[in-house]
Amino acid sequence: MTLVRRRFLQLAAVATAASPGVALAQSPQGGPRLTQILRNDLQGQHQKVQETVVNVLEMAPGVGAPWHMHPDAQEVLFVIDGNLTIEIEGQGTRVLKAGEIALMPANIAHLARNDGSGGARALVTHSRADKEKPFVVAVKRAT
Secondary structure, three states, rough: OHHHHHHHHHHHHHHHOOOOOOOOOOOOOOEEEEOOOOOOOOOOOOOOOOEEEEEEEOOOHHHHHHHEEEEOOOEEEEEOOEEEEEOOOOOOEEEEOOOEEEEEEOOOOOOOOOOOOOOOEEEEEEEOOOOOOOOOOOOOOOO
16 A cells, blocks of 8 residues: 555656646755645545546636546545636535645535636546446536
8 A cells, every 4th residue: 555655646746746837846955845735534435445546637717527426436636726616515615726635525526617717727636446436427416
């Protein structure tokens, strides 16, 4: 498990460092510095991870993902550039700015959208307990 976590952190650092406008923080000695932004137990998937998926999400102004959920998969969204509005069932709505993070528990309906006037980018990680299940499921919500 330690090797998987270390490899994930390496990939996340590379994805963030490769993004324009994001500088890799360095320690006074000139080496890389790792700054922890989230540490949390898995939620809603019986403390099991079978697969981790990391993506870079890009949203133009006015674009959004509809209500959906990830079967047995927890989602972590870290905003790299711009602002994203997220809604999580039972938790309300909040705006995430660059450098802020949100955790969406497994099997909980949520959405993300760009209500701003500029583009937005985020690093999105899904920790999946069962990779045989669909990655995403649309959720119909009463309006």
